[in-house]
Amino acid sequence: MxxxxxxxxxxxxxxxxxxxxxxxxxxxxxxxxxxxxxxxxxxxxxxxxxxxxxxxxxxxxxxxxxxxxxxxxxxxxxxxxxxxxxxxxxxxEGLTQGMVEWVTGHVLRHHLGMDAHIVNPDHAWDHQAPPLAAERTVTILGLGTLGTACARMLATVGFDMRGWSRTEKSVEDVACHHGDAGFGTALDGADIVVLLLPDTAATRNVLDAAAIGRLARGAVVINPGRGPLIDDDALLAALDEGQLSHATLDVFRTEPLPQDHPFWAHPRVTVTPHIASExxxxxxxxxxxxxxxxxxxxxxxxxxxxxxxxx
Missing domain, CATH: 3.40.50.720 (NAD(P)-binding Rossmann-like Domain)
Incomplete structure (x- = not known):
């Protein structure tokens, strides 16, 4: 039939x-x-x-x-x-590969400090090499198909990789944590955190002021997951105060992001228009x-x- x-x-x-x-x-x-x-x-x-x-x-x-x-x-x-x-x-496979490429690119961008060289109006000659990947801790929140693929790729680059998921997971070369008890451990001292969780009642505002406070001073937040995962006010406050050095955001609570939203004008926020993966x-x-x-x-x-x- x-x-x-x-x-x-x-x-x-x-x-x-x-x-x-x-x-x-x-x-x-x-x-x-x-x-x-x-x-x-x-x-x-x-x-x-x-x-x-x-x-x-x-x-x-x-x-x-x-x-x-x-x-x-x-x-x-x-x-x-x-x-x-x-x-x-x-x-x-296209969606997964697209996400891997976007996340890897932006993690490397912040790890290597590329922005300072791409936009350098004063022609500053700051002869400081970045640390090697093994000296940088990257945490991925969410170890589903996309999060796991990104974690594996970043691990091959050599980053000190951590991952967190609601239930127990195992990914080679990634220190995996799970549940409420493992959430803080996954964040503690992380230099870069990537959010790839679904939008559920349990994950909304998962990156709030308390969670941001557990990251390394001057950490970077990268969000290609879902807009409501982050407490926007807490994120802006942490950027202004210096706890975070930058946030690269691809997803937002309202899309397209309203023209008057403070993310557009903030010097330490990069907005991309929901293009991390399709x-x-x-x-x-x-x-x-x-x-x-x-x-x-x-x-x-x-x-x-x-x-x-x-x-």
Whole structure:
């Protein structure tokens, strides 16, 4: 029987995904038709995004699973009408590689002090070599797919790597901490902290004044995860006081970041417009098709969302 896959992530996204996703479904051995309209009772799978046009999932009584194209699901996981299994994008190789490149680039930028040489209007000749990576402690908060990939890459550069996660994890060459007891230990004395946690009730404002105070004096904060992970007021106060030397932020509570937000004008804040990583069409299409094939074989969906945890 031919499967009906409803693409509900919007017309603009469909223009990009129609050909690669149709091809990926076929290459996965699936007899499937990809559509943007269908009678709800005929839909076997829904491919969407948190801002997709299907917001009431109640009529889709025969739908086996909903696959989102995004890694973050905070915009959809609380939808009470969504009772079908929900899977998030976790193994898109393009998304992962993009995040690894962005995080590695900005960690190295701050580690090497590149800004002082890129913008040097006084032509200062400050002959001070940076420390080696092994002398710099980098902590990654969040050891999911993205956090683990970034930690591994930074470990190969030679940084003294730490990681923290809600549950126990093990990553080679990374000192892994978990739970409430391990949170402070992961932060204590860290020179650079990278936030790659999901946005949940338990993680909002996880980097508050107390957490920032545990970092090394003059530490750097890098946030490509989610805007609400940081207490903005505490961050600005720490930058002004000198506890932090810089913050590079890619995500914000309100996006686009309002023009009058103090982050724009602060001399020790770098704003990037939510570009740390994007779902790449071809690789994401392969992951969507592979997950549908898993479900058809009776296997557990990859990236299956735990509603209680929120991700």
């Amino acid at each position: 031919t499967l009906t896959v409803l693409f509900a992530a919007g017309d603009a996204a469909f223009a990009d995904y129609e050909a690669p996703l149709t091809r990926a479904l076929s290459e996965a051995g699936l007899d499937a038709r990809l559509v943007t309209e269908a009678a709800p009772e005929d839909v076997d799978y829904i491919v969407t995004a948190p801002n997709g046009w299907v917001q009431d999932f109640t009529p889709y009584t025969n739908t086996k699973a909903v696959q989102t194209l995004w890694a973050g699901v905070e915009g959809i996981v609380g939808n009470d009408t969504l009772t079908q299994p929900l899977a998030r994008m976790v193994d898109d 779902t790449r069409t071809d690789s994401a299409a392969r992951e969507v098709a592979a997950n549908i094939a898993r479900c058809e074989r009776g296997e557990t969906l990859k990236g299956l969302v735990d509603r209680d945890r929120g991700y």
